Structures are given as C-alpha cells and as structure tokens.
Amino acid sequence: MAIIRLMDESDATGKVKALFEEIKSTLQVPFVPELFRALGSKPERLEAVWTQVKGLYGSGCLDVKTKLLAALAVAAVQRNAYFVKIHAIALKRFGASDEEILELLDLAGFSAALDTLVSGLDLEPEL
Numbered sequence: 001m002a003i004i005r006l007m008d009e010s011d012a013t014g015k016v017k018a019l020f021e022e023i024k025s026t027l028q029v030p031f032v033p034e035l036f037r038a039l040g041s042k043p044e045r046l047e048a049v050w051t052q053v054k055g056l057y058g059s060g061c062l063d064v065k066t067k068l069l070a071a072l073a074v075a076a077v078q079r080n081a082y083f084v085k086i087h088a089i090a091l092k093r094f095g096a097s098d099e100e101i102l103e104l105l106d107l108a109g110f111s112a113a114l115d116t117l118v119s120g121l122d123l124e125p126e127l
Contacts, residue, residue, distance in 0.1 A: 002038060007037045007040025007041060014043075015043045016043050019036070019043070019050055020032045022050070023050060026054065028093075033086065035049075036050065065095065065096060068090050068094060069096070072084065072088060072091060073104055073107070073108040074108075076104075076105050088101055
C-alpha cells in the first residue's frame, strides 16, 4: 500500500492526462502503473521520470529483453518486490521463459552472496 495518495486516472487533466495516455500506449497496458500515478501530482517530475524510462528502454545497443533481465536482477538483489513483479511481467511479454527468469534470479542471488563474501574479505581483483 502506497504511503501517499496515488492519482486516480480519472482525476488526471492536462499534461498529466496526456502523459498517462502515452504511458499506457507505450507500455501497452490498460492502466497507469502505480509508480507513475504516485508522481501524478508533480507533472514535471512525472514527465522527467517517464522521459528517462522511455530513453533507457527505447534506444541503445541492448534490446529491451536484455535491459529487462538486468533490471530484474537489480530489483531482486535490492529486494524490491514492486520492480521484481513489474520486470518479470514485462519479460514474459518479451518472450522470457520461466527457466530464463529462474536462472537469472539464481545468478543474481549467487552474485550478491559472492559480493558480500569478497567485500567482507576485502579482496582485490588479480586481473
């Protein structure tokens, strides 16, 4: 449950309404995700975050599925349930299998554990 009031889509007007419509259209979902509804009362911030999301996922040399896999790994290691769910759902839309998602989560968890070990031991890379 959000700690602030999320803007209801029906309350959006002007720039916020236009951004909400663009978000739904671009993400191909029938609703505005909570992250963006939370920013609805701050149109400039909503626009800035949405612009950055579009830029990161809409261009570059990595394909969207690869970017989502990386984002899922980060969310899992940071234990961010919201983004784990969002990225896993999005990955399914981009054709990721249950096996790919499980392998990625195994890798993320193991990498995080190794990171804790090497950081605790204060090891330096030999390469």
